[in-house]
Amino acid sequence: MNLEIGTQADPGSTITSSFSGDVISIKLVVNLLKAIQITKDATCHVVEEGLMFSAGDNSRVVAVAYVKKNMFENYRRSNTVFVPFAIDLAALVNCLSIVSLATGVLSDTCSLFYDGNGGPFEIMREDINAHVVTKCKVNTYDIDGNNATIEMRDDFMESFQVIMKASALVNVFYEIDSTCERVTMSFSPVDNSFRLTGKGTKGSWEMKYHHDSGSFISFKCEEEISFSYHYSYIMACTKALIHATRVHLRFTPNGILCMLLQIEAPKQEGYVEFTVLPSESIAE
Structure with missing residues:
Protein backbone atom coordinates (compact mmCIF):
# COMPACT_ATOMS: atom_id res chain seq x y z
CA MET A 1 0.00 0.00 0.00
CA ASP A 142 -0.80 5.30 -15.49
CA ILE A 143 -3.88 3.36 -16.53
CA ASP A 144 -3.28 -0.11 -17.95
CA GLY A 145 -5.59 -2.25 -20.06
CA ASN A 146 -7.27 -3.82 -17.01
CA ASN A 147 -8.72 -0.59 -15.64
CA ALA A 148 -12.41 0.06 -16.22
CA THR A 149 -13.53 2.73 -18.62
CA ILE A 150 -16.67 4.83 -18.28
CA GLU A 151 -19.31 4.64 -20.97
CA MET A 152 -22.22 6.99 -20.32
CA ARG A 153 -25.51 5.52 -21.54
CA ASP A 154 -28.73 7.19 -22.60
CA ASP A 155 -30.52 4.29 -24.33
CA PHE A 156 -32.51 2.94 -21.39
CA MET A 157 -35.99 1.56 -21.98
CA GLU A 158 -38.56 4.25 -21.20
CA SER A 159 -41.20 1.60 -20.53
CA PHE A 160 -39.34 0.37 -17.45
CA GLN A 161 -38.62 2.33 -14.27
CA VAL A 162 -38.25 0.36 -11.02
CA ILE A 163 -36.87 1.63 -7.70
CA MET A 164 -36.26 -0.85 -4.88
CA LYS A 165 -35.14 -0.61 -1.29
CA ALA A 166 -31.46 -1.53 -1.36
CA SER A 167 -31.80 -3.70 1.75
CA ALA A 168 -34.54 -5.73 0.03
CA LEU A 169 -32.53 -6.27 -3.14
CA VAL A 170 -29.40 -7.34 -1.30
CA ASN A 171 -31.48 -9.88 0.64
CA VAL A 172 -32.86 -11.15 -2.67
CA PHE A 173 -29.36 -11.59 -4.10
CA TYR A 174 -28.15 -13.40 -0.98
CA GLU A 175 -30.95 -15.94 -1.48
CA ILE A 176 -29.67 -16.90 -4.95
CA ASP A 177 -28.29 -20.44 -5.20
CA SER A 178 -24.50 -19.96 -5.18
CA THR A 179 -24.02 -23.01 -7.43
CA CYS A 180 -25.97 -21.27 -10.18
CA GLU A 181 -23.85 -20.09 -13.11
CA ARG A 182 -26.44 -17.68 -14.49
CA VAL A 183 -29.36 -15.77 -13.02
CA THR A 184 -32.36 -14.67 -15.08
CA MET A 185 -34.07 -11.45 -13.98
CA SER A 186 -37.64 -11.06 -15.24
CA PHE A 187 -40.22 -8.31 -14.79
CA SER A 188 -43.85 -8.66 -15.84
CA PRO A 189 -46.62 -6.06 -16.28
CA VAL A 190 -49.27 -8.81 -16.03
CA ASP A 191 -49.01 -9.11 -12.24
CA ASN A 192 -46.38 -6.39 -11.62
CA SER A 193 -43.83 -8.91 -10.41
CA PHE A 194 -40.05 -9.36 -10.21
CA ARG A 195 -38.80 -12.91 -10.69
CA LEU A 196 -35.38 -14.55 -10.50
CA THR A 197 -34.72 -18.02 -11.88
CA GLY A 198 -31.73 -20.25 -12.44
CA LYS A 199 -30.29 -23.74 -12.36
CA GLY A 200 -27.87 -24.94 -9.71
CA THR A 201 -26.43 -28.31 -8.71
CA LYS A 202 -29.64 -29.10 -6.83
CA GLY A 203 -31.86 -28.28 -9.79
CA SER A 204 -33.96 -25.32 -10.86
CA TRP A 205 -35.08 -22.59 -8.46
CA GLU A 206 -37.30 -19.52 -8.62
CA MET A 207 -38.01 -16.47 -6.44
CA LYS A 208 -40.88 -14.08 -7.10
CA TYR A 209 -41.71 -10.70 -5.59
CA HIS A 210 -44.83 -8.62 -6.26
CA HIS A 211 -44.81 -4.83 -6.53
CA ASP A 212 -46.78 -4.53 -3.27
CA SER A 213 -44.43 -6.81 -1.28
CA GLY A 214 -42.80 -3.86 0.51
CA SER A 215 -39.54 -4.24 -1.43
CA PHE A 216 -40.41 -1.61 -4.03
CA ILE A 217 -40.52 2.18 -3.83
CA SER A 218 -41.96 2.51 -7.34
CA PHE A 219 -42.78 0.00 -10.08
CA LYS A 220 -43.30 0.83 -13.75
CA CYS A 221 -43.14 -2.08 -16.19
CA GLU A 222 -45.11 -1.83 -19.44
CA GLU A 223 -43.68 -4.87 -21.25
CA GLU A 224 -42.18 -8.25 -20.42
CA ILE A 225 -38.46 -8.02 -19.63
CA SER A 226 -36.17 -11.01 -19.15
CA PHE A 227 -32.36 -11.10 -19.29
CA SER A 228 -29.70 -13.45 -17.90
CA TYR A 229 -26.49 -12.51 -16.07
CA HIS A 230 -23.53 -14.41 -14.68
CA TYR A 231 -23.92 -15.10 -10.96
CA SER A 232 -20.53 -13.59 -10.08
CA TYR A 233 -21.35 -10.33 -11.86
CA ILE A 234 -24.67 -9.97 -10.06
CA MET A 235 -23.04 -10.70 -6.70
CA ALA A 236 -20.37 -8.07 -7.35
CA CYS A 237 -23.12 -5.49 -6.80
CA THR A 238 -23.95 -6.64 -3.26
CA LYS A 239 -21.08 -4.72 -1.65
CA ALA A 240 -22.55 -1.50 -2.99
CA LEU A 241 -26.09 -2.43 -1.96
CA ILE A 242 -24.99 -2.83 1.66
CA HIS A 243 -24.08 0.88 1.78
CA ALA A 244 -27.11 2.11 -0.18
CA THR A 245 -30.64 3.09 0.79
CA ARG A 246 -32.36 2.69 -2.58
CA VAL A 247 -31.52 1.40 -6.05
CA HIS A 248 -32.95 2.48 -9.40
CA LEU A 249 -32.99 -0.41 -11.91
CA ARG A 250 -32.78 0.30 -15.63
CA PHE A 251 -32.24 -1.83 -18.76
CA THR A 252 -31.15 -1.13 -22.31
CA PRO A 253 -33.03 -2.93 -25.12
CA ASN A 254 -30.17 -5.42 -25.48
CA GLY A 255 -30.16 -6.30 -21.78
CA ILE A 256 -27.43 -4.16 -20.23
CA LEU A 257 -28.42 -3.73 -16.58
CA CYS A 258 -27.75 -0.45 -14.81
CA MET A 259 -28.16 -0.07 -11.04
CA LEU A 260 -28.05 3.51 -9.76
CA LEU A 261 -27.59 3.34 -5.99
CA GLN A 262 -28.23 6.17 -3.56
CA ILE A 263 -25.84 6.31 -0.59
CA GLU A 264 -26.62 8.75 2.21
CA ALA A 265 -24.78 10.64 4.92
CA PRO A 266 -26.16 13.31 7.29
CA LYS A 267 -27.58 16.11 5.09
CA GLN A 268 -25.91 14.67 1.99
CA GLU A 269 -26.26 11.89 -0.54
CA GLY A 270 -24.07 10.39 -3.24
CA TYR A 271 -24.47 7.90 -6.07
CA VAL A 272 -22.80 4.76 -7.32
CA GLU A 273 -23.65 3.20 -10.68
CA PHE A 274 -23.17 -0.45 -11.62
CA THR A 275 -23.37 -1.59 -15.25
CA VAL A 276 -23.63 -5.35 -15.89
CA LEU A 277 -23.52 -6.99 -19.31
CA PRO A 278 -26.00 -9.82 -19.99
CA SER A 279 -24.49 -13.29 -20.31
CA GLU A 280 -25.68 -13.62 -23.91
CA SER A 281 -23.42 -10.72 -24.93
CA ILE A 282 -20.30 -12.26 -23.35
CA ALA A 283 -18.24 -14.64 -25.45
CA GLU A 284 -17.92 -18.00 -23.76
Whole structure:
Protein backbone atom coordinates (compact mmCIF):
# COMPACT_ATOMS: atom_id res chain seq x y z
CA MET A 1 0.00 0.00 0.00
CA ASN A 2 1.55 3.26 -1.14
CA LEU A 3 0.74 5.93 1.42
CA GLU A 4 2.48 8.45 3.61
CA ILE A 5 1.08 9.73 6.88
CA GLY A 6 2.32 12.72 8.82
CA THR A 7 1.05 14.77 11.76
CA GLN A 8 2.63 18.13 12.49
CA ALA A 9 2.15 20.63 15.30
CA ASP A 10 2.00 23.67 13.02
CA PRO A 11 -0.36 23.79 10.04
CA GLY A 12 2.26 25.75 8.13
CA SER A 13 1.81 26.61 4.48
CA THR A 14 -1.12 25.57 2.36
CA ILE A 15 -0.85 23.24 -0.63
CA THR A 16 -1.21 24.70 -4.10
CA SER A 17 -2.37 22.18 -6.69
CA SER A 18 -4.05 21.99 -10.09
CA PHE A 19 -7.00 20.39 -8.32
CA SER A 20 -8.13 20.95 -4.76
CA GLY A 21 -11.40 20.52 -2.94
CA ASP A 22 -12.81 20.58 0.58
CA VAL A 23 -15.00 17.53 1.14
CA ILE A 24 -18.07 18.12 3.29
CA SER A 25 -18.40 14.49 4.49
CA ILE A 26 -15.45 12.08 4.58
CA LYS A 27 -17.81 9.31 5.68
CA LEU A 28 -19.92 9.65 2.53
CA VAL A 29 -16.85 9.56 0.25
CA VAL A 30 -15.50 6.49 2.07
CA ASN A 31 -18.81 4.66 1.66
CA LEU A 32 -18.98 5.54 -2.04
CA LEU A 33 -15.48 4.17 -2.60
CA LYS A 34 -16.12 1.05 -0.52
CA ALA A 35 -19.17 0.38 -2.68
CA ILE A 36 -17.01 0.03 -5.82
CA GLN A 37 -14.22 -2.07 -4.31
CA ILE A 38 -14.72 -4.94 -6.73
CA THR A 39 -11.15 -4.66 -8.07
CA LYS A 40 -7.83 -3.61 -6.56
CA ASP A 41 -7.48 -0.39 -8.53
CA ALA A 42 -9.81 2.35 -9.68
CA THR A 43 -9.56 4.90 -12.46
CA CYS A 44 -10.07 8.51 -11.39
CA HIS A 45 -11.39 11.25 -13.68
CA VAL A 46 -11.04 14.87 -12.53
CA VAL A 47 -13.78 16.73 -14.42
CA GLU A 48 -15.69 19.96 -14.10
CA GLU A 49 -18.66 18.20 -12.43
CA GLY A 50 -16.53 16.49 -9.76
CA LEU A 51 -14.46 13.33 -9.32
CA MET A 52 -15.44 10.00 -10.86
CA PHE A 53 -13.87 6.73 -9.69
CA SER A 54 -14.51 3.62 -11.80
CA ALA A 55 -13.61 -0.02 -11.18
CA GLY A 56 -14.57 -3.18 -13.00
CA ASP A 57 -13.87 -6.48 -14.66
CA ASN A 58 -12.93 -5.75 -18.28
CA SER A 59 -16.11 -3.70 -18.75
CA ARG A 60 -18.37 -6.72 -18.07
CA VAL A 61 -19.11 -5.22 -14.70
CA VAL A 62 -18.25 -1.55 -14.22
CA ALA A 63 -18.87 0.39 -11.00
CA VAL A 64 -18.65 4.18 -10.89
CA ALA A 65 -18.63 6.32 -7.73
CA TYR A 66 -19.61 9.95 -8.27
CA VAL A 67 -18.00 12.43 -5.87
CA LYS A 68 -19.88 15.38 -7.27
CA LYS A 69 -19.06 19.06 -7.03
CA ASN A 70 -21.93 19.67 -4.60
CA MET A 71 -20.23 17.30 -2.13
CA PHE A 72 -17.48 19.89 -1.67
CA GLU A 73 -17.52 23.17 0.22
CA ASN A 74 -15.01 24.38 -2.36
CA TYR A 75 -14.06 22.70 -5.64
CA ARG A 76 -11.15 24.21 -7.57
CA ARG A 77 -9.93 22.84 -10.88
CA SER A 78 -7.43 24.62 -13.09
CA ASN A 79 -7.54 24.65 -16.88
CA THR A 80 -5.05 21.79 -16.88
CA VAL A 81 -6.03 18.81 -19.01
CA PHE A 82 -6.33 16.05 -16.42
CA VAL A 83 -5.48 12.65 -17.85
CA PRO A 84 -7.38 9.86 -16.03
CA PHE A 85 -5.12 8.03 -13.58
CA ALA A 86 -5.16 4.76 -11.66
CA ILE A 87 -5.12 4.59 -7.87
CA ASP A 88 -5.11 1.81 -5.27
CA LEU A 89 -8.66 1.76 -3.88
CA ALA A 90 -7.81 0.11 -0.58
CA ALA A 91 -5.01 2.60 0.08
CA LEU A 92 -7.29 5.52 -0.73
CA VAL A 93 -10.08 4.24 1.54
CA ASN A 94 -7.60 3.58 4.35
CA CYS A 95 -6.10 7.05 4.06
CA LEU A 96 -9.50 8.73 4.17
CA SER A 97 -10.47 6.59 7.17
CA ILE A 98 -7.25 7.44 9.00
CA VAL A 99 -7.68 11.15 8.36
CA SER A 100 -11.30 11.04 9.51
CA LEU A 101 -10.19 9.63 12.89
CA ALA A 102 -7.04 11.71 13.22
CA THR A 103 -8.40 14.34 15.57
CA GLY A 104 -11.11 14.74 18.14
CA VAL A 105 -13.02 17.40 16.21
CA LEU A 106 -16.62 16.73 15.31
CA SER A 107 -16.23 17.99 11.73
CA ASP A 108 -16.42 15.34 9.00
CA THR A 109 -14.46 17.41 6.47
CA CYS A 110 -11.08 17.10 4.76
CA SER A 111 -9.19 18.60 1.82
CA LEU A 112 -8.11 16.79 -1.35
CA PHE A 113 -5.27 17.78 -3.68
CA TYR A 114 -3.89 16.51 -6.98
CA ASP A 115 -1.35 18.21 -9.24
CA GLY A 116 -1.49 15.83 -12.21
CA ASN A 117 1.45 14.38 -14.12
CA GLY A 118 1.79 11.26 -11.99
CA GLY A 119 1.85 13.14 -8.72
CA PRO A 120 0.29 11.74 -5.54
CA PHE A 121 -3.35 12.15 -4.52
CA GLU A 122 -3.17 14.02 -1.22
CA ILE A 123 -5.60 14.16 1.68
CA MET A 124 -5.31 16.69 4.50
CA ARG A 125 -7.27 17.43 7.62
CA GLU A 126 -6.59 20.36 9.91
CA ASP A 127 -7.54 20.71 13.55
CA ILE A 128 -7.10 24.46 14.12
CA ASN A 129 -7.78 24.29 17.86
CA ALA A 130 -5.12 21.62 18.42
CA HIS A 131 -2.73 23.16 15.87
CA VAL A 132 -2.43 19.80 14.17
CA VAL A 133 -2.47 18.91 10.48
CA THR A 134 -2.76 15.29 9.33
CA LYS A 135 -1.77 14.42 5.77
CA CYS A 136 -1.87 11.26 3.69
CA LYS A 137 -0.50 10.68 0.20
CA VAL A 138 -1.54 7.89 -2.17
CA ASN A 139 0.56 7.24 -5.25
CA THR A 140 -1.11 7.44 -8.66
CA TYR A 141 0.00 5.69 -11.83
CA ASP A 142 -0.80 5.30 -15.49
CA ILE A 143 -3.88 3.36 -16.53
CA ASP A 144 -3.28 -0.11 -17.95
CA GLY A 145 -5.59 -2.25 -20.06
CA ASN A 146 -7.27 -3.82 -17.01
CA ASN A 147 -8.72 -0.59 -15.64
CA ALA A 148 -12.41 0.06 -16.22
CA THR A 149 -13.53 2.73 -18.62
CA ILE A 150 -16.67 4.83 -18.28
CA GLU A 151 -19.31 4.64 -20.97
CA MET A 152 -22.22 6.99 -20.32
CA ARG A 153 -25.51 5.52 -21.54
CA ASP A 154 -28.73 7.19 -22.60
CA ASP A 155 -30.52 4.29 -24.33
CA PHE A 156 -32.51 2.94 -21.39
CA MET A 157 -35.99 1.56 -21.98
CA GLU A 158 -38.56 4.25 -21.20
CA SER A 159 -41.20 1.60 -20.53
CA PHE A 160 -39.34 0.37 -17.45
CA GLN A 161 -38.62 2.33 -14.27
CA VAL A 162 -38.25 0.36 -11.02
CA ILE A 163 -36.87 1.63 -7.70
CA MET A 164 -36.26 -0.85 -4.88
CA LYS A 165 -35.14 -0.61 -1.29
CA ALA A 166 -31.46 -1.53 -1.36
CA SER A 167 -31.80 -3.70 1.75
CA ALA A 168 -34.54 -5.73 0.03
CA LEU A 169 -32.53 -6.27 -3.14
CA VAL A 170 -29.40 -7.34 -1.30
CA ASN A 171 -31.48 -9.88 0.64
CA VAL A 172 -32.86 -11.15 -2.67
CA PHE A 173 -29.36 -11.59 -4.10
CA TYR A 174 -28.15 -13.40 -0.98
CA GLU A 175 -30.95 -15.94 -1.48
CA ILE A 176 -29.67 -16.90 -4.95
CA ASP A 177 -28.29 -20.44 -5.20
CA SER A 178 -24.50 -19.96 -5.18
CA THR A 179 -24.02 -23.01 -7.43
CA CYS A 180 -25.97 -21.27 -10.18
CA GLU A 181 -23.85 -20.09 -13.11
CA ARG A 182 -26.44 -17.68 -14.49
CA VAL A 183 -29.36 -15.77 -13.02
CA THR A 184 -32.36 -14.67 -15.08
CA MET A 185 -34.07 -11.45 -13.98
CA SER A 186 -37.64 -11.06 -15.24
CA PHE A 187 -40.22 -8.31 -14.79
CA SER A 188 -43.85 -8.66 -15.84
CA PRO A 189 -46.62 -6.06 -16.28
CA VAL A 190 -49.27 -8.81 -16.03
CA ASP A 191 -49.01 -9.11 -12.24
CA ASN A 192 -46.38 -6.39 -11.62
CA SER A 193 -43.83 -8.91 -10.41
CA PHE A 194 -40.05 -9.36 -10.21
CA ARG A 195 -38.80 -12.91 -10.69
CA LEU A 196 -35.38 -14.55 -10.50
CA THR A 197 -34.72 -18.02 -11.88
CA GLY A 198 -31.73 -20.25 -12.44
CA LYS A 199 -30.29 -23.74 -12.36
CA GLY A 200 -27.87 -24.94 -9.71
CA THR A 201 -26.43 -28.31 -8.71
CA LYS A 202 -29.64 -29.10 -6.83
CA GLY A 203 -31.86 -28.28 -9.79
CA SER A 204 -33.96 -25.32 -10.86
CA TRP A 205 -35.08 -22.59 -8.46
CA GLU A 206 -37.30 -19.52 -8.62
CA MET A 207 -38.01 -16.47 -6.44
CA LYS A 208 -40.88 -14.08 -7.10
CA TYR A 209 -41.71 -10.70 -5.59
CA HIS A 210 -44.83 -8.62 -6.26
CA HIS A 211 -44.81 -4.83 -6.53
CA ASP A 212 -46.78 -4.53 -3.27
CA SER A 213 -44.43 -6.81 -1.28
CA GLY A 214 -42.80 -3.86 0.51
CA SER A 215 -39.54 -4.24 -1.43
CA PHE A 216 -40.41 -1.61 -4.03
CA ILE A 217 -40.52 2.18 -3.83
CA SER A 218 -41.96 2.51 -7.34
CA PHE A 219 -42.78 0.00 -10.08
CA LYS A 220 -43.30 0.83 -13.75
CA CYS A 221 -43.14 -2.08 -16.19
CA GLU A 222 -45.11 -1.83 -19.44
CA GLU A 223 -43.68 -4.87 -21.25
CA GLU A 224 -42.18 -8.25 -20.42
CA ILE A 225 -38.46 -8.02 -19.63
CA SER A 226 -36.17 -11.01 -19.15
CA PHE A 227 -32.36 -11.10 -19.29
CA SER A 228 -29.70 -13.45 -17.90
CA TYR A 229 -26.49 -12.51 -16.07
CA HIS A 230 -23.53 -14.41 -14.68
CA TYR A 231 -23.92 -15.10 -10.96
CA SER A 232 -20.53 -13.59 -10.08
CA TYR A 233 -21.35 -10.33 -11.86
CA ILE A 234 -24.67 -9.97 -10.06
CA MET A 235 -23.04 -10.70 -6.70
CA ALA A 236 -20.37 -8.07 -7.35
CA CYS A 237 -23.12 -5.49 -6.80
CA THR A 238 -23.95 -6.64 -3.26
CA LYS A 239 -21.08 -4.72 -1.65
CA ALA A 240 -22.55 -1.50 -2.99
CA LEU A 241 -26.09 -2.43 -1.96
CA ILE A 242 -24.99 -2.83 1.66
CA HIS A 243 -24.08 0.88 1.78
CA ALA A 244 -27.11 2.11 -0.18
CA THR A 245 -30.64 3.09 0.79
CA ARG A 246 -32.36 2.69 -2.58
CA VAL A 247 -31.52 1.40 -6.05
CA HIS A 248 -32.95 2.48 -9.40
CA LEU A 249 -32.99 -0.41 -11.91
CA ARG A 250 -32.78 0.30 -15.63
CA PHE A 251 -32.24 -1.83 -18.76
CA THR A 252 -31.15 -1.13 -22.31
CA PRO A 253 -33.03 -2.93 -25.12
CA ASN A 254 -30.17 -5.42 -25.48
CA GLY A 255 -30.16 -6.30 -21.78
CA ILE A 256 -27.43 -4.16 -20.23
CA LEU A 257 -28.42 -3.73 -16.58
CA CYS A 258 -27.75 -0.45 -14.81
CA MET A 259 -28.16 -0.07 -11.04
CA LEU A 260 -28.05 3.51 -9.76
CA LEU A 261 -27.59 3.34 -5.99
CA GLN A 262 -28.23 6.17 -3.56
CA ILE A 263 -25.84 6.31 -0.59
CA GLU A 264 -26.62 8.75 2.21
CA ALA A 265 -24.78 10.64 4.92
CA PRO A 266 -26.16 13.31 7.29
CA LYS A 267 -27.58 16.11 5.09
CA GLN A 268 -25.91 14.67 1.99
CA GLU A 269 -26.26 11.89 -0.54
CA GLY A 270 -24.07 10.39 -3.24
CA TYR A 271 -24.47 7.90 -6.07
CA VAL A 272 -22.80 4.76 -7.32
CA GLU A 273 -23.65 3.20 -10.68
CA PHE A 274 -23.17 -0.45 -11.62
CA THR A 275 -23.37 -1.59 -15.25
CA VAL A 276 -23.63 -5.35 -15.89
CA LEU A 277 -23.52 -6.99 -19.31
CA PRO A 278 -26.00 -9.82 -19.99
CA SER A 279 -24.49 -13.29 -20.31
CA GLU A 280 -25.68 -13.62 -23.91
CA SER A 281 -23.42 -10.72 -24.93
CA ILE A 282 -20.30 -12.26 -23.35
CA ALA A 283 -18.24 -14.64 -25.45
CA GLU A 284 -17.92 -18.00 -23.76
